[in-house]
Amino acid sequence: MMARLWHVMLLSWAWSLLCLSVSVPFIGSPQQCEKARFVPGYNLGGEGFDIVKMERKGAYVIDTETWNLGNGTCRMYNNNFMNGASQKVPAAVLDWRVLPKCSLKVSSLVYNSAETLVNDSTSAVSNDWKIGLKFPVDPSVTVTLGVGFGGSHSKESTFAMQKSKEDRYTFVRHSTLGGTFSLMVNLAPLSIENELN
Template sequence: IPLCLPSSVSFIGTPQECEKAHFVPGYNLGGEGFDIVTMERKGAYVIDTETWKIGNGNCRMYCNRYMNGEKQKVPVAVVDWRTLPKCSLKVSSVVYDSVETLVSDSTSSVSNNWTIGLDVPVDPSAKVGVGLGGSHSRDSTFAMKKSKQDRYTFLHHSINCKFYGYRLATSPPLSQEFKSALDIPPYSSKTAPLYHNLIDTYGTHYITQVSLGGEIKATTATDGSVEVTYGDQKKRTDIISNDDNPRWRETFEFGTITINMKNKLKFSVYDEDSYWNSDLLGECSFDLRAGKVSDSCMLNHGTFFFSYIVECAPSLSGNQCQEYIPSAMSPSLAEVFHTRNGVLLGKMGNKYEKPANERL
């Protein structure tokens, strides 16, 4: 009996070992039908993934180091089984500006050229777009529905770990059910329902390569909020959910501040994702200017518009309230006051005396 070899190296098991051994994890994920339009597994098998005997009751086996070196068998259709010590707990995020880019990228998990053999006849003179792969997936349906309500940016977040991997043999054996399903007359208008039923059952493709592990993913529309910072002060708006053109109504009071070259007014726009984290959509900083200011800045995705008011303290003026200006008394007050803090004067310069009964 061979010692347990590295996980990527197979060996031939005896009939007794093969009968008792378990299949490797995920042995029957390969060969399953797959619908490229809905991006869904069909649960019906094109390839036979249950037959394991290669002759004389023997089988090919591997040592699974994730299960204490247990010897496990693989179906005849499976080759190159291995363990994959690859697991990343980092969140991967992608931003899509349109439904079309999201739909196009939804088939990115299909690693081979899935369009081979799919000829879509289109008049060359007609300027049209053909939506096929992934156009009816859950992500695409969600995005299309949202796009009809307003303009949206979509974010896709995912975490994945891969523990096992394998591929199918070049000419794997077909499942008996699929062989029987292929026994139908040539395609015609009368037999079209039979072919539609075949595709509905087995999908448009079948899985030839498997990476087994786990993945968490979500596609969301923008749930926006803004953080406004000046110096040590930070203010944050409420979250506006599922709106790609949000209008925040909050007004923030920063009180008395000192304008200097060190501090800038900073705006940070976030997509507040309720799954794992907040994604920074963009930020911009400005030097404060006196008066009522309306401005905008370009973010990574979209444009942010804002306005603010800065009022200089008494005796200060200029673009950043750093220039001294005299604050003279108005002519009308100068006629009735001797000094800024002095007593009242009559128009002829006579001293004004309060009657005795009005004195303190």
């Protein structure tokens, strides 16, 4: 019995080493930095996201292309998922980690109408960003305000609304959850396009 317990403990310890999220950065030489590729997902942290259409915008708030720390060097990490390849991170990234958090579970939802699909899409987005917005309106003027909620104009919602006008449809959504990398971004530097605005 004790031998089996030791076997289980040894396997658990070995597995925990594989799942360690600690990545140790090092400063790469100018030659290494020029040659190295960026870590996966390096540009996702600074990219704008339209929560009404649920799509990436391609506009960057944070500069994710500059890797030079000032003297031709860069911060680098060894990526265990790429056979230990040394990869660089943007100068704005303070920390990058491998965090294998993937679930093999697939969840499915069935929607009997486009309206239930759209309602579920909009409820998935936190709309608390609009709290505190103050619109000064003269009481003598009639004003009509239109508000688009998160997900209400996504490709998924638009497709469902279009199909529901043609015939009766049932919609199914399959999803799985997973994440492999995590990064922490510094507030500065802003991208050039945001400095100009």
